[in-house]
Amino acid sequence: MSTDERETHGGPSRRHLLGWGGAGLVLGAGAATGTALALDGADPAAPSAAVPFHGAHQAGIATPVQDRLHFAAFDVTTTERAELVALLKEWTKAAARMTAGHTVGEGAFGADEAPPDDTGEAYGLSPARLTLTFGVGPSLFTRFGLEGRRPDALEELPAFPGDHLDTARGGGDLCVQACADDPQVAVHAIRNLARIGFGTVAIRWSQLGFGKTSSTTPGAETPRNLFGFKDGTNNIAGDEAAALDRHVWVPEKDGPAWLVGGSYLVARRIRMNIEVWDRTSLREQEDVFGRTKRTGAPAGKLAEHDPVAPRAMLPTAHVRLARPAAHGGHRILRRGYSFTDGTDGLGRMDAGLFFLAYQRDPRTGFIPVQRALARHDALNEYIQHVGSALFAIPPGVRDAHDWWGRALFTAPAKD
Numbered sequence: 001m002s003t004d005e006r007e008t009h010g011g012p013s014r015r016h017l018l019g020w021g022g023a024g025l026v027l028g029a030g031a032a033t034g035t036a037l038a039l040d041g042a043d044p045a046a047p048s049a050a051v052p053f054h055g056a057h058q059a060g061i062a063t064p065v066q067d068r069l070h071f072a073a074f075d076v077t078t079t080e081r082a083e084l085v086a087l088l089k090e091w092t093k094a095a096a097r098m099t100a101g102h103t104v105g106e107g108a109f110g111a112d113e114a115p116p117d118d119t120g121e122a123y124g125l126s127p128a129r130l131t132l133t134f135g136v137g138p139s140l141f142t143r144f145g146l147e148g149r150r151p152d153a154l155e156e157l158p159a160f161p162g163d164h165l166d167t168a169r170g171g172g173d174l175c176v177q178a179c180a181d182d183p184q185v186a187v188h189a190i191r192n193l194a195r196i197g198f199g200t201v202a203i204r205w206s207q208l209g210f211g212k213t214s215s216t217t218p219g220a221e222t223p224r225n226l227f228g229f230k231d232g233t234n235n236i237a238g239d240e241a242a243a244l245d246r247h248v249w250v251p252e253k254d255g256p257a258w259l260v261g262g263s264y265l266v267a268r269r270i271r272m273n274i275e276v277w278d279r280t281s282l283r284e285q286e287d288v289f290g291r292t293k294r295t296g297a298p299a300g301k302l303a304e305h306d307p308v309a310p311r312a313m314l315p316t317a318h319v320r321l322a323r324p325a326a327h328g329g330h331r332i333l334r335r336g337y338s339f340t341d342g343t344d345g346l347g348r349m350d351a352g353l354f355f356l357a358y359q360r361d362p363r364t365g366f367i368p369v370q371r372a373l374a375r376h377d378a379l380n381e382y383i384q385h386v387g388s389a390l391f392a393i394p395p396g397v398r399d400a401h402d403w404w405g406r407a408l409f410t411a412p413a414k415d
Helices: 003-008 014-018 023-030 081-099 138-142 183-196 241-247 282-289 318-322 366-376 406-410
Strands: 068-076 131-136 174-180 201-212 263-272 337-343 349-359 383-393
Touching (some): 068 183, 068 349, 081 131, 081 183, 081 406, 174 183, 183 201, 318 366, 349 383
Antiparallel strands (some): 068 174, 131 383
C-alpha cells in the first residue's frame, strides 16, 4: 500500500483532496519556466493551485507573489562533501513533493516505532501555491572543493552608511525561500527541510513575512508597505521575458556555467520606525517617498504609473534616487514582505520590510542603488537596515534526476 493510500484511511490526504495521480509528472515536464501553471485548467493564482517545481528557472522568482513567507538561512555543519551532496538530493525530493501537495517521504503516519517522515501540520491542506527557492552563499565556497568556483559577483555585500547590522541576522552557507498563500504550508516546508538536514546543516537565522510588498503579476494592484505607501511600482512582471533575461537571469556570457539561468538574491531586514512615521504629517510622508499616498502617483502626476518627473520632487525623495534611470537603466525584481516580530523591549514595534530582490548582477543592481539611498535618501530617518545576506540562486531543477546544486558540485573550477 502506498503512502498516500495508507494515509487516506485516517482521513483524506493532500494528494487525494486534489485528485493527484500522474498529474504531477505532467506538470513537472511541462514547466519550462518554473512559473505558476494551472491544475486541470484552474487559475494558477488560485490559493489551492500547485506551482510546478521543475523548470529552467527556479519557481519563487518570476512566479506570481504569494501572501506569506518563511525564509531560512542555513550553516553547513558537516565537513564531508558527500554528506552535503546527499542532503541536497534529499532536500530536492522533499521540495518537489511538498510543492506538489504531497507529504514528505513515507508521510505523517508511518510505523509506530519511529518518528514520521513528515511533521504533519500541513496534512489535509492544499499546496497553497508553495514555492521553494534554493541558494548558496559566499561562505560555502571556502570548503567542499568549491574553491575557485565562486562567481566574482558573489561577495559579501559592502558596508553602507547607516547600516546597523546584526550578524545573527545575516549571512549563511545556504538559503531556502518558502512562499505560499497559507502560512502553515510555508512554515511546514522549512521545518521539514531543517528536520531532514539535522546533523548536516543548522538554521542560522530565519524570517517570517506577511503582506507581500511587491507584485510580479501584470495588471495587479500594487501592494502597500507598513508605511501605507504602494511599494514596487513598475516591478518586473513575471511575463516580461525580455526584461527578465536582461535584468534577472544570469546569461551564459556572465557565467559561471553552473549559475547560467539562475540569479542573485539580496535579502535585507529593514526595521521601520513605525512610531515616528505615524506622527509625521502626510505632506512630509509624500515628500519623503516622492509619491502620493492615496494613488501612488509620482509627484506632479495623476496616476501611479505615470512617468516619474524627478524635478517635481525633492532631491532626497526615495523614488528619485531609486529609479532605474538614475542607475543606467538597471532594474531588480522585488519580492519583499512586511514583518512584525513583537517589540524591541522599549515599547516600540519591531516591524518593517524584509526586502528580497533578484538580479542578474548585484554589482550593477542592488549595490549602486543602495549606495545612493544610504547617502541621500530622506527615508533613512525612518528606517534602518539590520540584517543582510547575498546568495547565488542556481537555475531550476530540470527533472526528477536533477537536484539543487548539482551543476555547482559537478562544474569545473574557474581558471
